[in-house]
Amino acid sequence: xxxxxxxxxxxxxxxxxxxxxxxxxxxxxxxxxxxxxxxxxxxxxxxxxxxxxxxxxxxxxxxxxxxxxxxxxxxxxxxxxxxxxxxxxxxxxxxxxxxxxxxxxxxxxxxxxxxxxxxxxxxxxxxxxxxxxxxxxxxxxxxxxxxxxxxxxxxxxxxxxxxxxxxxxxxxxxxxxxxxxxxxxxxxxxxxxxxxxxxxxxxxxxxxxxxxxxxxxxxxxxxxxxxxxxxxxxxxxxxxxxxxxxxxxxxxxxxxxxxxxx
Amino acid sequence: xxxxxxxxxxxxxxxxxxxxxxxxxxxxxxxxxxxxxxxxxxxxxxxxxxxxxxxxxxxxxxxxxxxxxxxxxxxxxxxxxxxxxxxxxxxxxxxxxxxxxxxxxxxxxx
Numbered sequence: 001x002x003x004x005x006x007x008x009x010x011x012x013x014x015x016x017x018x019x020x021x022x023x024x025x026x027x028x029x030x031x032x033x034x035x036x037x038x039x040x041x042x043x044x045x046x047x048x049x050x051x052x053x054x055x056x057x058x059x060x061x062x063x064x065x066x067x068x069x070x071x072x073x074x075x076x077x078x079x080x081x082x083x084x085x086x087x088x089x090x091x092x093x094x095x096x097x098x099x100x101x102x103x104x105x106x107x108x109x110x111x112x113x114x115x116x117x118x119x120x121x122x123x124x125x126x127x128x129x130x131x132x133x134x135x136x137x138x139x140x141x142x143x144x145x146x147x148x149x150x151x152x153x154x155x156x157x158x159x160x161x162x163x164x165x166x167x168x169x170x171x172x173x174x175x176x177x178x179x180x181x182x183x184x185x186x187x188x189x190x191x192x193x194x195x196x197x198x199x200x201x202x203x204x205x206x207x208x209x210x211x212x213x214x215x216x217x218x219x220x221x222x223x224x225x226x227x228x229x230x231x232x233x234x235x236x237x238x239x240x241x242x243x244x245x246x247x248x249x250x251x252x253x254x255x256x257x258x259x260x261x262x
Numbered sequence: 263x264x265x266x267x268x269x270x271x272x273x274x275x276x277x278x279x280x281x282x283x284x285x286x287x288x289x290x291x292x293x294x295x296x297x298x299x300x301x302x303x304x305x306x307x308x309x310x311x312x313x314x315x316x317x318x319x320x321x322x323x324x325x326x327x328x329x330x331x332x333x334x335x336x337x338x339x340x341x342x343x344x345x346x347x348x349x350x351x352x353x354x355x356x357x358x359x360x361x362x363x364x365x366x367x368x369x370x371x372x
Contacts, residue, residue: 020305022321022330027291027301029329044302051306 004042011049013056020052078236085199088236106177110170117163121203124160127153128210153211160204168197188242195231195238202228263315263340272299276307280317280337281345287334289322308335316341 001009012020024045053059077084131153134146171193175186202224209218266273275297280288290308294301311317315338322332337345 016309019333023290023305023333026289026330026332044300048302048305051302052309055306055310 002042004046008042008046008049011046011053013053013058016052016056020048085236106170106174110167110174113163113167113170117160117167117200120156120160120163121200121207124153124156124204124207127156128207132210150211154208154215157204157208157211157217160207161201164197164200164204168193168200188238192239192242195234198224198228198231263338263344266311266314266316272297272303273307273311275299276304276311277316277337277341277345280335281342281349283336285336285342287320287322287336289332289334291332293335 009017009021054063078088127149131146131150134149172190175189175193178186201221205218205221205224208215208221212218276293276299279293279297290305291301293299293308294304297304308317308319312319312335317335318338319333319335322334
């Protein structure tokens with residue numbers, strides 16, 4: 001017996017092992033008129049074993065532990081990486097828009113602007129990092145090329161400011177002009193995008209500081225840092241509240257439908 | 263028979279497939295072939311439906327073919343009744359997987 005097969009049989013809950021071992025043999029039996037030889041591979045049997053184990057009653061604690069671990073890992077990743085926070089917020093906003101039957105007017109433009117901003121933001125970060133790393137150890141004859149790199153970095157940061165403002169503007173325009181969403185929903189989304197916009201601007205400021213910590217942009221936008229600290233901590237709770245409200249509305253609608261059917 | 267707690271599109275496809283056999287037992291690999299789903303997906307669904315009382319399963323008894331016996335599945339009497347009602351309630355034009363899914367989620371069968 002191959003190790004994969006042995007593992008698969010071990011993974012299947014004990015009370016189902018014999019049954020599925022026989023099912024597996026029958027499915028693989030070549031002379032039964034079905035062309036099934038290749039269908040039921042060993043890895044698929046292992047995957048089946050894992051799924052049977054996952055849904056078995058005896059694995060209730062294991063399920064709980066794995067789910068808790070996933071939540072902890074996600075929270076850790078969320079707390080550690082700014083990019084993940086951005087992506088998560090975007091994902092929740094996108095999901096909410098999709099689920100709300102949001103007859104969006106500018107959403108395509110807003111999505112495009114967001115995509116462009118994320119790319120520009122990433123480029124500016126890479127350039128900023130490059131300037132920061134090379135800045136400390138350049139020789140005199142390399143000063144000119146370093147200056148060019150720094151200027152290019154600053155230009156991309158400026159572009160990043162612009163794209164962030166554009167994307168935020170399109171989202172807000174989209175939420176405000178849409179017809180079939182209640183005022184509270186609109187308000188939530190406008191605030192969420194406002195917070196996200198502040199976060200984007202703060203990230204651009206961080207890159208600008210990386211390139212030149214004494215630049216006027218960094219000092220002029222210094223108060224943004226404090227605002228961003230407050231707002232970015234509010235983004236997720238706010239979106240969770242909105243998601244909860246959305247789920248509640250759907251549940252009420254579902255109950256109403258059920259009552260009208262019966 | 264207990265209500266389905268988690269109704270996925272694949273669950274509906276499997277239920278529809280078994281229902282189409284009109285009380286005749288059908289084995290897992292055949293369901294997989296007819297629905298185009300992997301057997302690794304079909305069997306856990308069958309196991310879940312069986313534990314909830316939607317399906318009955320038994321080892322095939324036949325002298326017509328050699329080799330290991332196959333496990334065949336069919337809807338229980340209650341599940342057949344529910345599927346019949348659901349088919350009747352949904353207009354023919356809406357009897358696609360999405361509509362079945364929606365109907366199940368709205369609690370037709372709960």
